[in-house]
Amino acid sequence: MLILGIDTSCDDTAASVVEDGVKIISNIVSSQTDIHAKYGGIVPELASRRHIEMIWPVVDEALKSAGIKLEGLSAIAVCHGPGLIGSLLVGCSFAKALCFSRNLPLVAVNHLEGHVFSAFLEEPRPEFPFISLVASGGHTSLYRVDGFERYTELGRTRDDAAGEAYDKVSKLLGLGYPGGPVIDKLASEGNPGAIDFPRAYLPESFDFSFSGVKTAVLHYLRKEAGKRASGEAGKPENTDITSRLADLQTSGLVKDIAASFQACVIDVLVRKTEWAIRKEGIRRVTLSGGVSANSELRRRMEKMGEEGDVEIFIPSVSLCTDNAAMIAAAAFHYFNAGRLAGMDLNPKAYLPM
Ligand code: KG4
Numbered sequence: 001m002l003i004l005g006i007d008t009s010c011d012d013t014a015a016s017v018v019e020d021g022v023k024i025i026s027n028i029v030s031s032q033t034d035i036h037a038k039y040g041g042i043v044p045e046l047a048s049r050r051h052i053e054m055i056w057p058v059v060d061e062a063l064k065s066a067g068i069k070l071e072g073l074s075a076i077a078v079c080h081g082p083g084l085i086g087s088l089l090v091g092c093s094f095a096k097a098l099c100f101s102r103n104l105p106l107v108a109v110n111h112l113e114g115h116v117f118s119a120f121l122e123e124p125r126p127e128f129p130f131i132s133l134v135a136s137g138g139h140t141s142l143y144r145v146d147g148f149e150r151y152t153e154l155g156r157t158r159d160d161a162a163g164e165a166y167d168k169v170s171k172l173l174g175l176g177y178p179g180g181p182v183i184d185k186l187a188s189e190g191n192p193g194a195i196d197f198p199r200a201y202l203p204e205s206f207d208f209s210f211s212g213v214k215t216a217v218l219h220y221l222r223k224e225a226g227k228r229a230s231g232e233a234g235k236p237e238n239t240d241i242t243s244r245l246a247d248l249q250t251s252g253l254v255k256d257i258a259a260s261f262q263a264c265v266i267d268v269l270v271r272k273t274e275w276a277i278r279k280e281g282i283r284r285v286t287l288s289g290g291v292s293a294n295s296e297l298r299r300r301m302e303k304m305g306e307e308g309d310v311e312i313f314i315p316s317v318s319l320c321t322d323n324a325a326m327i328a329a330a331a332f333h334y335f336n337a338g339r340l341a342g343m344d345l346n347p348k349a350y351l352p353m
């Protein structure tokens with residue numbers, strides 16, 4: 001059974017053909033990073049406009065590289081939330097129009113559910129139940145997954161998502177958008193123990209909080225910039241860090257800041273996942289979402305798996321970040337259960353799994 005998946009939830013236009021929920025036949029992602037990079041983050045209006053331009057070429061390429069025509073599909077699946085409403089509207093409207101014109105079944109998939117199901121697109125595949133950490137630019141949650149549609153959210157971020165913290169710290173350091181890949185690389189050359197940024201463990205809770213570490217980085221930068229501006233008037237906290245960034249970057253300190261910040265985020269993600277494994281008594285973990293592309297998180301989770309006799313499932317980097325194969329993978333289960341969407345499908349910016 002071939003399902004065409006479509007995801008336009010954020011800033012990537014993605015389409016993919018997946019067989020039986022597990023085998024990727026084609027997987028196309030058109031990134032908008034170049035458009036948003038100069039603004040230091042995603043500009044929703046520009047994202048929607050770009051999706052409109054790219055949706056047909058991306059879907060066409062996904063079908064062509066799969067070597068099939070629309071008639072060969074069993075269904076079309078689309079991500080209907082959570083995400084940027086203007087972006088989601090493009091994918092949903094497009095999918096509805098295709099289904100209507102070709103009389104094809106329509107399936108609606110939650111983006112986070114898609115991330116969870118990305119674990120099934122490669123071997124070895126996890127068995128239920130498993131603990132699932134979804135860490136991306138918009139979400140950071142820990143789930144217990146007992147089967148299709150049997151999800152229990154154990155905890156979620158109370159403020160910034162892990163990827164959002166990477167993006168904000170990257171902006172503070174003048175390293176551009178997205179922050180994850182560049183901080184990941186710089187961190188590998190820095191000392192993670194150089195600066196003791198605060199870790200928010202929120203005792204007795206699986207919830208996360210990453211806004212404090214971002215503020216701690218800001219205060220640290222102000223202090224450092226203040227020291228470098230010695231002799232100038234004013235308190236360190238009033239010092240303009242932007243004008244001192246070039247100085248900080250060439251000093252090599254930026255690598256230590258990146259490594260120390262990263263250690264802080266990864267420590268919390270790993271410790272909370274370990275705790276969920278113990279508390280739920282489940283020795284199987286899947287990782288997904290853009291932050292799962294992080295080399296240190298992958299290394300630490302693999303290590304935890306080896307040392308603690310826990311099975312760890314981490315998709316390839318291209319399946320951790322946003323893609324439509326994960327939407328088609330989850331859609332397979334909806335389709336089999338006869339859970340189809342109607343032409344009245346409307347996307348939702350806020351849509352818990
Ligand atoms: O899942 P995703 O592609 O889109 C969302 O649904 O948000 O995740 C994007 C996020 C961005 O915040 C980006 O900075 C982060 O994932 N990211 C990383 C890495 N690669 C991407 N964070 C840490 N390390 C990375 N290597």
Ligand code: ZN
Pocket residue numbers: 111115136137289290321322
């Ligand atoms: Zn995502």
